[in-house]
Amino acid sequence: MNLWSFVRSAVIGFAGISSAFSPVNPSASAVVGWEAVAVGFVFFPVIVFIGLGVLLPFSRKRLKWRAPSWNVNPFDFSQPEQFFHMAGYGMLAIGAGSVVAELWGTGAISASAMAPAAIGVGVLVGLQLLGLIARRQGKPESKGQHD
Numbered sequence: 001m002n003l004w005s006f007v008r009s010a011v012i013g014f015a016g017i018s019s020a021f022s023p024v025n026p027s028a029s030a031v032v033g034w035e036a037v038a039v040g041f042v043f044f045p046v047i048v049f050i051g052l053g054v055l056l057p058f059s060r061k062r063l064k065w066r067a068p069s070w071n072v073n074p075f076d077f078s079q080p081e082q083f084f085h086m087a088g089y090g091m092l093a094i095g096a097g098s099v100v101a102e103l104w105g106t107g108a109i110s111a112s113a114m115a116p117a118a119i120g121v122g123v124l125v126g127l128q129l130l131g132l133i134a135r136r137q138g139k140p141e142s143k144g145q146h147d
Contacts, residue, residue, distance in 0.1 A: 005070040008086050016093030019116075020100045034111045037118045044122030045129055065134030068127060081130060084123055091120030 001009075066072070069087030075081060095117025102113045 002071050004073050005007075008070055008074055008089075011074075011086060012093045013090050015090045016097040019094040020095030022101065023100075030130045036063060037111050037114045040115050041118040041122045041125075045126040047126070065130060067131060081127060085127060088123035088127065091116045091123060093120075095120060 046095035066079050066081065070083050072079065072082050074082045074086040093112060098116060099109055104111055
């Protein structure tokens with residue numbers, strides 16, 4: 001395990017554990033319905049597809065894509081896909097922690113607990129779409145740097 005895979009794992013682990021121990025019913029909360037879960041899951045891949053899949057060909061630019069890797073610095077913003085890879089897994093961890101906390105506290109799962117997980121899955125699906133677009137444009141630059 002190199003430094004960056006340790007950093008990613010620590011950030012994601014902290015996100016999941018802290019959400020598991022956060023209050024199940026915070027004092028200030030918004031009403032989140034199951035529609036928000038579906039929108040979170042669908043919104044992120046669609047935005048990625050529209051933003052890059054449609055706009056890049058019109059601007060005649062190629063997508064410079066490095067496949068997300070656990071061994072690459074996620075805070076190198078010249079490769080935003082690395083950060084979003086970590087963020088997607090972080091949101092999944094937050095959702096999992098929230099679900100565990102609700103099951104432990106109330107015995108039921110609410111939409112507000114599932115929403116972060118849906119967003120995380122949406123981000124990861126969006127990254128997969130980016131990879132497909134990059135492969136259609138030609139061979140990806142690399143499988144990630146091993147720092």
